[in-house]
Amino acid sequence: MAFMKSRLATTILLGSLLFGASNALAEAVLHRGNSGEPQTLDYAHISIDIESFVVKDLFEGLTTYDAKGEIVPGAAESWSMSDDGTVYTFKLRDNAKWSDGSAVTAEDFVFSMRRVEDPKTAAGYANILYPIKNAQKVNKGEVPVEQLGVKAVDAKTVEITLERPTPFFLQLLAHQTALPISKANFEKFGDQFVKPGNMVSNGAFKLESHVPNDTLTVVKNDQYWDVANVKLDKVIFYPIDDDAASVRRFEAKEMDLVYNFSADQIKRLRESYGDQVHVNPSLATYYYTFDTREAPYSDVRVRNALSMAVDRDFLANEIYSGAQLPAYHLVPPGMEGYGEGAVPDWASLSQIDREDKAIALMKEAGYGEGEKPLNIEIRYNTNANHERVATAVADMWKNTFGAKVSLVNLDVASHYAYLQEGGKFNAARAGWTADYADPENFLTLNVGSNVTFNYAKYKNDEFDALMQQSNEERDVAKRMEILKKAEAILSRDQPIAPFMNTANLWLVASRVSGWSDNAVNSHLSKYLNVSE
Amino acid sequence: MISFVFRRLMSAIPTVFVVVTISFFLMRFAPGGPFNLERPLPPQTMANLMATYHLDQPIWRQYLTYIGNALTGDFGPSFIYKDNTVAELIGKALPYSMQLGSMAILIALVGGVLLGTIAALRQNSVLDFGLMAFATVGVTVPNFVVGPVLTLVFAVLLSWLPAGGWGDGSAQYLILPMIALALPQLAVFARLTRGAMIEALHTDHIRTARAYGLPSRVVVVTHALRGAMLPVVSYLAPCAAALLTGSAVVESIFTIPGVGRYFVLGALNRDYPLVMGTVILVAIFVIAFNLLVDIAYGLLDPRVRHD
Numbered sequence: 001m002a003f004m005k006s007r008l009a010t011t012i013l014l015g016s017l018l019f020g021a022s023n024a025l026a027e028a029v030l031h032r033g034n035s036g037e038p039q040t041l042d043y044a045h046i047s048i049d050i051e052s053f054v055v056k057d058l059f060e061g062l063t064t065y066d067a068k069g070e071i072v073p074g075a076a077e078s079w080s081m082s083d084d085g086t087v088y089t090f091k092l093r094d095n096a097k098w099s100d101g102s103a104v105t106a107e108d109f110v111f112s113m114r115r116v117e118d119p120k121t122a123a124g125y126a127n128i129l130y131p132i133k134n135a136q137k138v139n140k141g142e143v144p145v146e147q148l149g150v151k152a153v154d155a156k157t158v159e160i161t162l163e164r165p166t167p168f169f170l171q172l173l174a175h176q177t178a179l180p181i182s183k184a185n186f187e188k189f190g191d192q193f194v195k196p197g198n199m200v201s202n203g204a205f206k207l208e209s210h211v212p213n214d215t216l217t218v219v220k221n222d223q224y225w226d227v228a229n230v231k232l233d234k235v236i237f238y239p240i241d242d243d244a245a246s247v248r249r250f251e252a253k254e255m256d257l258v259y260n261f262s263a264d265q266i267k268r269l270r271e272s273y274g275d276q277v278h279v280n281p282s283l284a285t286y287y288y289t290f291d292t293r294e295a296p297y298s299d300v301r302v303r304n305a306l307s308m309a310v311d312r313d314f315l316a317n318e319i320y321s322g323a324q325l326p327a328y329h330l331v332p333p334g335m336e337g338y339g340e341g342a343v344p345d346w347a348s349l350s351q352i353d354r355e356d357k358a359i360a361l362m363k364e365a366g367y368g369e370g371e372k373p374l375n376i377e378i379r380y381n382t383n384a385n386h387e388r389v390a391t392a393v394a395d396m397w398k399n400t401f402g403a404k405v406s407l408v409n410l411d412v413a414s415h416y417a418y419l420q421e422g423g424k425f426n427a428a429r430a431g432w433t434a435d436y437a438d439p440e441n442f443l444t445l446n447v448g449s450n451v452t453f454n455y456a457k458y459k460n461d462e463f464d465a466l467m468q469q470s471n472e473e474r475d476v477a478k479r480m481e482i483l484k485k486a487e488a489i490l491s492r493d494q495p496i497a498p499f500m501n502t503a504n505l506w507l508v509a510s511r512v513s514g515w516s517d518n519a520v521n522s523h524l525s526k527y528l529n530v531s532e
Numbered sequence: 533m534i535s536f537v538f539r540r541l542m543s544a545i546p547t548v549f550v551v552v553t554i555s556f557f558l559m560r561f562a563p564g565g566p567f568n569l570e571r572p573l574p575p576q577t578m579a580n581l582m583a584t585y586h587l588d589q590p591i592w593r594q595y596l597t598y599i600g601n602a603l604t605g606d607f608g609p610s611f612i613y614k615d616n617t618v619a620e621l622i623g624k625a626l627p628y629s630m631q632l633g634s635m636a637i638l639i640a641l642v643g644g645v646l647l648g649t650i651a652a653l654r655q656n657s658v659l660d661f662g663l664m665a666f667a668t669v670g671v672t673v674p675n676f677v678v679g680p681v682l683t684l685v686f687a688v689l690l691s692w693l694p695a696g697g698w699g700d701g702s703a704q705y706l707i708l709p710m711i712a713l714a715l716p717q718l719a720v721f722a723r724l725t726r727g728a729m730i731e732a733l734h735t736d737h738i739r740t741a742r743a744y745g746l747p748s749r750v751v752v753v754t755h756a757l758r759g760a761m762l763p764v765v766s767y768l769a770p771c772a773a774a775l776l777t778g779s780a781v782v783e784s785i786f787t788i789p790g791v792g793r794y795f796v797l798g799a800l801n802r803d804y805p806l807v808m809g810t811v812i813l814v815a816i817f818v819i820a821f822n823l824l825v826d827i828a829y830g831l832l833d834p835r836v837r838h839d
Contacts, residue, residue, distance in 0.1 A: 039613050039614055040613065040614035041615060042615065119576075119580045120580075120584075122577065122581040122584040123580075124567075124573055124577055124581070126576075126577055127577065136576075139577075140576050194615045195615065211789055212621060212624060213625070213783075213789035213790075213793060214628075214697065214787075214789035238697070238787065240696075241784065242784040242787070244680060245683075245785055245786070248684065248695045248696070249695045249696050249697070249787070251695070252683075252687040252688050252694065252695035254694060254696070410563070410564075411564070411800060412800075413800070413801065413802055414562070414563040414564040417564035417565065418564075451575070452575060
């Protein structure tokens with residue numbers, strides 16, 4: 001009897017297993033590691049890449065990125081620009097629909113952009129759309145939202161008027177801040193539109209469920225205009241912020257993609273997983289900034305000498321195991337139309353020659369061994385890698401100039417609060433990741449009027465004038481030349497010392513197809529597929 | 533007894549209030565605010581955000597607002613997880629932590645008392661030394677070592693169990709995190725039980741019981757163990773409060789969606805309402821378990837009676 005029972009149980013168990021298996025076979029599911037819990041799914045409030053990975057699978061802007069990271073039409077099928085470059089007219093796709101089957105309208109875009117600029121929304125990235133006419137004024141509460149330069153000409157035509165020609169405007173529209181939400185849906189649910197069950201979306205996927213810190217599941221949106229080309233049925237995002245835990249789950253074959261694992265794992269993972277390890281240069285720069293308000297850092301010679309003495313190859317290859325690339329100028333490579341950036345003249349020397357030159361330059365400025373003593377405090381935000389970099393830089397400055405170097409670290413919020421509020425420092429770590437693929441996004445950090453981001457408090461009228469001029473230049477090639485001239489001034493003056501360009505690290509399981517490394521780090525799940 | 537419980541519950545109210553007040557002001561001494569990010573926000577945006585969350589008001593008013601709202605069960609929105617209120621976040625995460633924590637406590641308690649008793653009965657034997665060596669290792673090896681080692685062995689190398697996640701909440705997902713959580717506590721319980729048992733076995737009433745010729749099993753289980761339970765039960769209170777409210781370390785190693793991580797994330801991100809929510813949660817658990825322990829004392833030890 002007992003035997004009979006267990007036979008029966010086994011049969012039921014086997015049956016259910018088989019049933020489960022046949023279900024799994026029918027469905028293409030991507031298990032996507034996402035290195036952190038999204039703080040929100042509200043396009044107006046998201047600020048980091050791991051949030052935009054999710055939200056851009058759900059929503060589609062007027063423009064979007066293809067698998068290679070190039071701008072392509074999204075919800076808009078085409079557009080035209082006025083001769084003076086200040087008015088864009090977008091034609092929405094006739095078959096662009098929300099996941100509840102209703103049509104995506106021009107009014108939805110008007111509503112969504114107004115919502116971002118409305119001061120009541122307090123959108124963190126409202127400034128991304130400041131090139132739109134009156135956006136900044138609306139955001140400051142100076143004029144009503146109705147005066148924002150976005151208008152619905154008819155149900156399928158959006159007209160956007162700009163403050164001035166903005167050559168990178170199509171890039172901005174692919175940013176998460178420019179995504180649409182359904183006006184009708186928002187009016188029904190308010191801020192709760194982000195919840196599963198409430199949300200309707202116009203992207204390749206729609207939200208199915210969300211358990212914070214466990215999983216976020218999206219399924220194919222059968223109303224999506226390009227649904228025929230969406231291969232995955234389901235994407236499960238795993239918001240794992242513990243790098244080592246992500247890697248273990250990849251190794252246990254529980255996840256197909258892992259984003260930003262620890263750099264010291266690269267070597268080991270390459271040995272075990274070969275080309276499943278992707279080191280993908282990104283539009284991001286790791287730099288140190290000097291407080292130019294006070295001596296000795298007010299002296300351009302001191303800043304140059306300190307910058308020269310830093311061995312970038314060592315930082316990139318030894319500390320980051322090749323997960324970052326040595327950099328000598330602020331604008332990262334990979335910007336369309338910009339080519340090679342403007343490096344300082346000493347960048348072509350060998351590290352030994354740079355050090356000799358640095359010592360001479362420092363002596364000329366009256367600091368270093370036998371001269372006035374050099375006491376440098378390096379500030380950085382608490383992080384194992386930043387600490388290793390700071391320690392190495394401290395060593396280089398000690399060895400080259402006999403400087404006394406001390407290290408101070410604060411958690412990330414405190415560190416940036418200090419710099420942002422204009423706190424005094426000697427040298428401090430900072431980093432910048434592109435919001436849109438244009439050199440302006442990096443160079444503008446050093447404009448004299450940029451009180452928040454210009455930690456160095458650098459002020460150079462010629463540089464500021466060139467930046468101004470670049471905003472007005474309509475010719476793309478000429479504009480890039482102007483920006484390069486501006487960067488040359490920055491490289492000469494070294495208010496900041498760029499050390500490295502960051503790479504994004506991905507583990508991509510061999511069962512994943514359709515993956516393409518790209519500098520904008522855009523990897524929409526709609527281009528991906530999985531094999532069994 | 534009922535009046536004792538009632539008095540204790542009444543005295544808990546001012547305690548929670550003091551904890552809330554101190555935490556509220558202490559937190560504001562930390563430099564930086566919830567919206568100081570690696571990528572600083574433009575001043576206008578910052579101003580909009582501060583206004584949205586009423587952080588532009590004087591701190592005493594923020595405090596009064598907070599207390600007023602908290603009394604009505606509104607613990608505010610989370611600054612970092614903007615789609616959720618603090619109550620929603622904790623409400624969603626707590627069941628995971630409690631389920632995992634209660635099983636870990638059970639394993640730690642039963643296992644620890646059993647091993648401790650065996651060690652005490654075989655005092656100074658090889659078995660005793662072996663068990664205590666194991667207990668020392670259990671206490672000293674932190675779970676951020678035990679956790680990854682367990683996953684590497686059982687998930688990556690052997691593929692017997694999942695490397696993490698809650699999955700459907702079935703046993704296979706819970707075994708490893710449960711062990712990682714329980715092991716250090718099991719070791720503490722074993723050491724406590726052993727010490728108390730050795731002491732209890734040498735007391736007069738045990739000697740008397742033996743002299744009466746009671747069977748050894750009865751002497752050990754009903755007489756010695758009962759007395760030896762007092763230190764174990766005292767430790768149970770903080771241990772249970774800690775395990776049931778989740779472990780940031782274990783939850784992040786095994787990617788469990790529990791409440792433990794909110795302590796760390798809340799503090800690091802200056803998410804004031806989330807920090808307050810977790811502080812209140814722990815305060816309530818600690819108070820509740822201390823009360824339960826005091827009641828248990830009365831049941832275990834006739835010398836302690838609450839009237």
